[in-house]
Amino acid sequence: MKHKFQYIMVGSLITMLVIAGAFTLLFRSTSADATTPLPVQDAPVASLPSAEVSKTETTVFINEPEEITSQAENLIREANTSQVGLLGTDNNPQTDIDEITKYVTELVTKQERAILGKPGWLHIQDEIFYPVEFRGNGEPAPGMSVADLYPHDVTISEGWYLVDEQGYYQQRVGHIQTTEGHILQRTVTSDGELVNLTIQEANPSYEKSELQFVQEKVHLDHNLLYMLQMAKQHETEVSAWHEDDRYIVTFTGWYEEPDKFMNFETTIFGFQDKYVLDQNSGFFLSSEHLLNDGENWFVLEKITNLNSEIIEKLPEEAAQSLAVVREQ
Structure with a gap:
């Protein structure tokens, strides 16, 4: 305004x-x-x-x-x-978190008005880039490795949320699949519980996870506003600027004691999260999580939004996943 x-x-x-x-x-x-x-x-x-x-x-x-x-x-x-x-501009970015938050709120509100406003299944489809070498080598279930769930660097994440007019939901169906459409992992949220059907099938002793909140709101901004809130509390460096009808927000932090963690063989000195929004529509376009090895930045994960829309009914595969949980 x-x-x-x-x-x-x-x-x-x-x-x-x-x-x-x-x-x-x-x-x-x-x-x-x-x-x-x-x-x-x-x-x-x-x-x-x-x-x-x-x-x-x-x-x-x-x-x-x-x-x-x-x-x-x-x-x-x-x-x-x-x-x-x-x-802000690339050469002279905005660094006032309050000003950045105000503008991001305007963009997020614009996207919510364009998509929400009526009940139905909110379908969000993202392309996820996450190198297999960085995912670790744990066992989610006996005889199952992380590579079984994520065999490729690039996967497609699809989520269907049964939302009301404001975007709150109690049921969600999630699929992780290959770029060719083969489903690798199925999850369902319903009645305050989260069930990973893929791991449940491989592990008879698998227990459902109870959620802290029965009802939650879908974050169309992929938690950008939450990141800004946390950045202000923890004094994280934040920069933002506009570029070719896009609004870019970055969060940069440096570790007091650089160390190796997760499945990295190199020492990590810092991180950077980068969000990109469409200035015209307010839509979330992409986010990146980068790490610094002391000399260079490299991408750990990149999320690119492919689709966000309200649909009337679940597609067949998603409906089947929901039916399995309802029968348990």
């Missing part, structure tokens, strides 16, 4: 300048008609207003609208400069 107010003010000022100019021209024209003596038909040419005076008056009339236009252009230029300064 702050940005809209700037443009409204500019438009009002431009209108006032144009009206003022028009009144100036009208006033001077009326004054000239009232004070300039009417030429007498039989009077000599010398008694008429001189050509020099007429030329001077004409020049004033022509230049004033140009001056008004120039002032209007300057106002627009100042407003655009203010907008750029508020959002």
Whole structure:
């Protein structure tokens, strides 16, 4: 709303300048008609207003609208400069977390208004890049490795959320599949419990996970607003800027004691999370999680949104996953 107010003010000022100019021209024209003596038909040419005076008056009339236009252009230029300064640029990013949060909230609200507003199944489809070498070598179930669940660097994540008008849900079906459509993993959230059907099939002693909240809201921003909230509490470095109709937000942190962790053979010194939103629609486009090895940044994970929309009913495969849990 702050940005809209700037443009409204500019438009009002431009209108006032144009009206003022028009009144100036009208006033001077009326004054000239009232004070300039009417030429007498039989009077000599010398008694008429001189050509020099007429030329001077004409020049004033022509230049004033140009001056008004120039002032209007300057106002627009100042407003655009203010907008750029508020959002930041790659060379001069915005670092005020409060200002960034305000603008991100506007974008997220815009996306929610475009997608939500009616009950149904919210379908979110993302492409996930996560190198197999970084996933570890644990056993989710006896005889099952992490590589069985994630055999490729790139997978497709699909989630179906049964939402109300505000985007709150109590049921969710999730599938992880290959880029060719082969389902690798099935999960279902229902009645306050989370069930991983794939691991359950491989492990007879598998127990369902009880959720802390029965009802949750879908985060169309992929938790960007939550990240901003946490960044302010933990004093994480945050930068944001606009670039080609995209709004980019980065979080950067450095570890006090660099160390090896997870399945990395190299020492990790810091991390960076990068979010990209569409400035026109407010839609989440992608996010990246990068790590620093002391010299370079490398991508640990990248999420690219492929689709976000409300559908009336579950597709067959998702409906089957939900039916299995309901029968248990």
